[in-house]
Amino acid sequence: MDDGMSGFCIKSRVDGSGGGGTKCGRWNPTSEQVKVLTGLFRSGLQTPSTDQIQKISSQLSFYGMIESKNVFYWFQNHKARERQKRRRVSSVAHEQHDQVHREDKVSCAKHFVDVNQDSEPERVIETLQLFPLNSFNESESDKRRLFTNECKETHQTDHPPLDLRLSFL
Amino acid sequence: MDDGMSGFCIKSRVDGSGGGGTKCGRWNPTSEQVKVLTGLFRSGLQTPSTDQIQKISSQLSFYGMIESKNVFYWFQNHKARERQKRRRVSSVAHEQHDQVHREDKVSCAKHFVDVNQDSEPERVIETLQLFPLNSFNESESDKRRLFTNECKETHQTDHPPLDLRLSFL
DNA sequence: GTAGTATGAATGAACG
DNA sequence: CGTTCATTCATACTAC
Numbered sequence: 001m002d003d004g005m006s007g008f009c010i011k012s013r014v015d016g017s018g019g020g021g022t023k024c025g026r027w028n029p030t031s032e033q034v035k036v037l038t039g040l041f042r043s044g045l046q047t048p049s050t051d052q053i054q055k056i057s058s059q060l061s062f063y064g065m066i067e068s069k070n071v072f073y074w075f076q077n078h079k080a081r082e083r084q085k086r087r088r089v090s091s092v093a094h095e096q097h098d099q100v101h102r103e104d105k106v107s108c109a110k111h112f113v114d115v116n117q118d119s120e121p122e123r124v125i126e127t128l129q130l131f132p133l134n135s136f137n138e139s140e141s142d143k144r145r146l147f148t149n150e151c152k153e154t155h156q157t158d159h160p161p162l163d164l165r166l167s168f169l
Numbered sequence: 170m171d172d173g174m175s176g177f178c179i180k181s182r183v184d185g186s187g188g189g190g191t192k193c194g195r196w197n198p199t200s201e202q203v204k205v206l207t208g209l210f211r212s213g214l215q216t217p218s219t220d221q222i223q224k225i226s227s228q229l230s231f232y233g234m235i236e237s238k239n240v241f242y243w244f245q246n247h248k249a250r251e252r253q254k255r256r257r258v259s260s261v262a263h264e265q266h267d268q269v270h271r272e273d274k275v276s277c278a279k280h281f282v283d284v285n286q287d288s289e290p291e292r293v294i295e296t297l298q299l300f301p302l303n304s305f306n307e308s309e310s311d312k313r314r315l316f317t318n319e320c321k322e323t324h325q326t327d328h329p330p331l332d333l334r335l336s337f338l
Numbered sequence: 339g340t341a342g343t344a345t346g347a348a349t350g351a352a353c354g
Numbered sequence: 355c356g357t358t359c360a361t362t363c364a365t366a367c368t369a370c
Contacts, residue, residue, distance in 0.1 A: 025365070053257065243349095246350070
């Protein structure tokens with residue numbers, strides 16, 4: 001999206017500066033930054049608020065270029081990966097013999113459909129078209145409930161107009 | 170990545186229906202779908218109504234599997250993230266180092282980029298037509314033209330205490 | 339140079 | 355709507 005793709009040119013490690021230079025691309029935290037971040041995380045701050053993120057970012061900028069979003073991502077990733085690791089461990093160390101399906105979520109997430117896995121990707125020609133014309137004045141939650149319960153969007157095989165010049169709205 | 174790096178990196182993974190394994194998991198929009206959605210969003214449709222969502226979904230199904238809820242979530246996420254990003258980037262600046270000239274912010278970003286949303290060769294016939302009266306608002310409104318980059322504080326000249334050590338939280 | 343790994347970034351989905 | 359979770363993509367780094 002228009003993520004802003006804020007660019008940043010970072011050095012290569014505090015020590016480094018290997019001359020190789022300013023690689024523009026993704027943020028590469030300095031060891032000091034990582035140290036502080038890790039310290040914060042271990043101190044119990046696993047999900048900083050937006051406000052905290054900004055403060056942290058601000059302070060860490062002393063050590064080098066950094067943006068709020070970097071801090072944000074750092075915490076998100078750090079937490080996620082720790083959890084992920086933990087989950088893996090518990091999954092193996094615990095539980096009965098790990099079945100072939102150790103993943104219970106990865107399968108078709110919800111009430112999805114499309115059971116076709118390794119065969120001709122043929123689309124079902126269900127014509128279960130859209131649910132009744134909505135009643136205006138429905139709340140967001142109503143909408144969400146509606147959508148999440150929707151099991152399949154038919155995607156009719158016979159191509160619709162295709163003229164979607166966005167004028168269909 | 171090549172100097173393009175604008176917009177989004179198209180994932181090589183073509184979503185299902187194509188040949189072979191239609192990985193059923195989460196929706197992976199095709200670039201066409203993203204393009205249309207982005208176009209709609211940019212044209213002012215940031216919170217489509219239920220029926221609009223259905224129509225969009227219906228039309229986009231031409232490009233691949235898609236459900237209404239996907240469209241719903243897409244808009245939710247897109248809007249939320251745009252704000253989030255904005256929030257993260259803004260403030261922090263404060264009046265501390267005064268309002269530098271807008272120009273400076275740009276120069277600070279010397280090597281990179283712009284916030285150009287789609288530097289993609291716009292191929293879709295943008296006949297964006299304002300949706301019917303059911304929702305007339307936004308108008309042009311969009312003037313997020315500022316470079317919201319956090320290149321900000323080049324460290325306020327006189328470096329901050331550096332005594333931070335987590336005490337600033 | 340290729341393989342493997344660590345991790346930054348992105349985003350679909352969903353929660354409160 | 356703001357926030358959080360899970361999964362995946364992309365890339366920096368390391369080892370062979």
